[in-house]
Amino acid sequence: MKKFMNTSDDFLKESLQGFGAAHQDIVSVYxxxxxxxxxxxxxxxxxxxxxxxxxxxxxxxxxxxxxxxLDAACPGFVFSSPTPDQMxxxxxxxxxxxxxxxxxxxxSGDVMNFQMASEMMQxxxxxxLTNDDVAVEDSSFTTGRRGVAATVLVEKIxxxxxxxxxxxxxxxxxxxxxxxxxxxxxxAFSSCTVPAAGKPTFELGFDEMEFGVGIHGEPGRRRxxxxxxxxxxxxxxxxxxxxxxxxxxxxxxLFINGMGGTPLTELYLVFDNAKKFLDxxxxxxxxxxxxxxxxxxxxxxxxxxxxxxxxxxVKHWDSKVHTAAxxxxx
Amino acid sequence: MKKFMNTSDDFLKESLQGFGAAHQDIVSVYxxxxxxxxxxxxxxxxxxxxxxxxxxxxxxxxxxxxxxxLDAACPGFVFSSPTPDQMxxxxxxxxxxxxxxxxxxxxSGDVMNFQMASEMMQxxxxxxLTNDDVAVEDSSFTTGRRGVAATVLVEKIxxxxxxxxxxxxxxxxxxxxxxxxxxxxxxAFSSCTVPAAGKPTFELGFDEMEFGVGIHGEPGRRRxxxxxxxxxxxxxxxxxxxxxxxxxxxxxxLFINGMGGTPLTELYLVFDNAKKFLDxxxxxxxxxxxxxxxxxxxxxxxxxxxxxxxxxxVKHWDSKVHTAAxxxxx
Numbered sequence: 001m002k003k004f005m006n007t008s009d010d011f012l013k014e015s016l017q018g019f020g021a022a023h024q025d026i027v028s029v030y031x032x033x034x035x036x037x038x039x040x041x042x043x044x045x046x047x048x049x050x051x052x053x054x055x056x057x058x059x060x061x062x063x064x065x066x067x068x069x070l071d072a073a074c075p076g077f078v079f080s081s082p083t084p085d086q087m088x089x090x091x092x093x094x095x096x097x098x099x100x101x102x103x104x105x106x107x108s109g110d111v112m113n114f115q116m117a118s119e120m121m122q123x124x125x126x127x128x129l130t131n132d133d134v135a136v137e138d139s140s141f142t143t144g145r146r147g148v149a150a151t152v153l154v155e156k157i158x159x160x161x162x163x164x165x166x167x168x169x170x171x172x173x174x175x176x177x178x179x180x181x182x183x184x185x186x187x188a189f190s191s192c193t194v195p196a197a198g199k200p201t202f203e204l205g206f207d208e209m210e211f212g213v214g215i216h217g218e219p220g221r222r223r224x225x226x227x228x229x230x231x232x233x234x235x236x237x238x239x240x241x242x243x244x245x246x247x248x249x250x251x252x253x254l255f256i257n258g259m260g261g262t263p264l265t266e267l268y269l270v271f272d273n274a275k276k277f278l279d280x281x282x283x284x285x286x287x288x289x290x291x292x293x294x295x296x297x298x299x300x301x302x303x304x305x306x307x308x309x310x311x312x313x314v315k316h317w318d319s320k321v322h323t324a325a326x327x328x329x330x
Numbered sequence: 331m332k333k334f335m336n337t338s339d340d341f342l343k344e345s346l347q348g349f350g351a352a353h354q355d356i357v358s359v360y361x362x363x364x365x366x367x368x369x370x371x372x373x374x375x376x377x378x379x380x381x382x383x384x385x386x387x388x389x390x391x392x393x394x395x396x397x398x399x400l401d402a403a404c405p406g407f408v409f410s411s412p413t414p415d416q417m418x419x420x421x422x423x424x425x426x427x428x429x430x431x432x433x434x435x436x437x438s439g440d441v442m443n444f445q446m447a448s449e450m451m452q453x454x455x456x457x458x459l460t461n462d463d464v465a466v467e468d469s470s471f472t473t474g475r476r477g478v479a480a481t482v483l484v485e486k487i488x489x490x491x492x493x494x495x496x497x498x499x500x501x502x503x504x505x506x507x508x509x510x511x512x513x514x515x516x517x518a519f520s521s522c523t524v525p526a527a528g529k530p531t532f533e534l535g536f537d538e539m540e541f542g543v544g545i546h547g548e549p550g551r552r553r554x555x556x557x558x559x560x561x562x563x564x565x566x567x568x569x570x571x572x573x574x575x576x577x578x579x580x581x582x583x584l585f586i587n588g589m590g591g592t593p594l595t596e597l598y599l600v601f602d603n604a605k606k607f608l609d610x611x612x613x614x615x616x617x618x619x620x621x622x623x624x625x626x627x628x629x630x631x632x633x634x635x636x637x638x639x640x641x642x643x644v645k646h647w648d649s650k651v652h653t654a655a656x657x658x659x660x
Binding site for chain 1: 332333334335336337341344345346347348349351352385386388389393519520536537539556558559560562586590591592593594595596597598599600601602603605615618619620622625627628630632657658659660
């Protein structure tokens with residue numbers, strides 16, 4: 001296993017320490033239980049947004065804590081759900097009286113632990129469950145569709161509404177809408193290695209890809225031979241479009257997400273190929289995002305997310321955001 | 331070879347097309363000859379900053395074009411120098427009468443081609459040559475030290491001075507100072523594959539690393555066994571510090587740069603380990619940068635750069651920047 005690490009036990013802690021030290025203007029990191037908050041306290045009356053999940057998907061979620069996005073993130077061990085004490089400690093720190101919205105990716109462990117935290121909390125709270133992955137209906141760690149890269153979009157868009165004074169119910173409704181408006185699907189060219197496991201999660205032949213892969217290396221729709229990027233892109237988009245059924249001339253956001261080990265150059269090439277395909281279908285890309293946001297450790301691969309836009313979503317997408325990983329409109 | 335690509339001939343063009351389409355608010359991309367400019371023209375009387383080099387190091391340099399940084403970038407084919415016609419076409423587009431500063435990494439091909447462009451130009455121009463890599467004195471494609479990740483810092487800092495009205499000579503002097511104040515060294519855990527070559531540039535055993543690697547996979551100081559991250563970090567920093575000879579309590583910028591295939595989690599862990607080492611040497615990290623900025627396609631690995639700070643450098647580091655890959659202070 002080739003990783004920058006000392007021991008697998010210290011992997012998460014040292015990474016969080018580095019993250020906190022490098023971005024002390026934006027975040028504060030707490031340990032035992034582990035959680036990340038903004039360095040400035042939540043303003044009174046603002047709904048507090050908390051997300052979390054297993055580590056290994058960075059910059060999601062810690063890199064998305066900051067003005068216009070999350071108030072706190074709870075990192076579990078690599079590919080393991082955080083525990084309710086983390087969510088409760090984070091909520092206690094960032095709840096300013098307007099309630100807490102949990103943004104949870106649909107994996108059985110996360111759902112259970114966030115549910116427990118929700119029930120243990122005294123103050124009003126709601127949850128948005130993301131399940132944008134159109135690849136498969138059930139999966140290794142999930143009943144129902146998996147929550148993947150659209151979670152980043154939900155966090156940005158709901159984060160803006162919360163910053164602009166949206167109520168707990170309004171934030172939940174918008175989050176549910178963005179999730180429903182989104183479809184994602186990914187492909188892996190290589191596996192990834194969980195530090196504590198020390199060996200690759202799965203094996204891929206030298207000319208193989210996992211089509212429809214999950215963000216923990218869960219199986220997708222099939223194992224296939226590597227193909228030209230345009231063919232892979234078209235197939236991913238066809239699956240997403242079949243699910244989302246956009247109208248002709250519908251305006252959408254196109255998000256090309258890297259899995260961690262694929263360079264930016266290739267992600268931009270996928271963006272180009274996706275644009276060509278969508279142009280041919282009269283689907284208009286009016287907003288875009290390209291980069292490594294919802295990753296799977298060092299996995300080589302990428303996912304595509306499409307989100308149907310409306311005036312409200314566009315307004316909150318464009319608004320100011322200032323986190324370690326996403327910044328604009330400042 | 332597992333890459334998102336269609337043909338190696340179209341790799342660069344399709345990637346540039348995607349880059350241009352995803353960031354049309356920030357950049358304009360021109361073809362035959364290939365170059366990237368800001369989407370808004372250079373304001374009159376502002377020194378124009380142009381960089382470039384082989385592709386495969388993204389986001390450097392195209393992702394660094396924008397307010398507060400570069401005016402134009404000239405991408406060559408993967409790991410190949412751009413040609414003088416690219417620099418001349420870019421210069422013609424962005425020269426607003428105050429002269430052109432070329433920022434060139436020290437590789438024989440780049441030096442020769444930028445030199446030719448400089449001589450063919452009618453208008454005043456100067457060059458800053460970066461050579462921050464302390465690993466080796468001469469290398470496969472270089473006479474003298476290689477220019478690596480500190481080039482990103484030079485472009486940020488000089489970009490700010492140019493934006494604030496610095497003259498051509500002042501910009502050159504500041505660029506030379508930042509280069510002189512900087513030292514870098516990297517390590518590779520895996521090779522990378524140039525699309526047109528179709529096979530890895532070099533081979534590494536399952537437990538080996540290339541210590542002091544160049545950004546095109548050039549040999550470093552030695553081939554070594556993988557070690558704990560703290561040991562690797564200490565050794566890289568010792569080499570840099572031996573070169574830079576900082577004073578005790580000197581304030582420095584610490585830049586942990588990913589080579590393209592290493593996830594953010596590990597880069598933050600290296601930041602943590604570097605901070606521990608530097609704390610023990612009474613070196614104060616007052617500015618920082620962590621991420622994939624000067625990459626080598628999908629290579630797994632990282633480099634560390636230290637830059638001695640002074641008031642002028644800090645002022646221009648902190649100032650507003652708005653490019654595809656670096657944004658703050660807005």
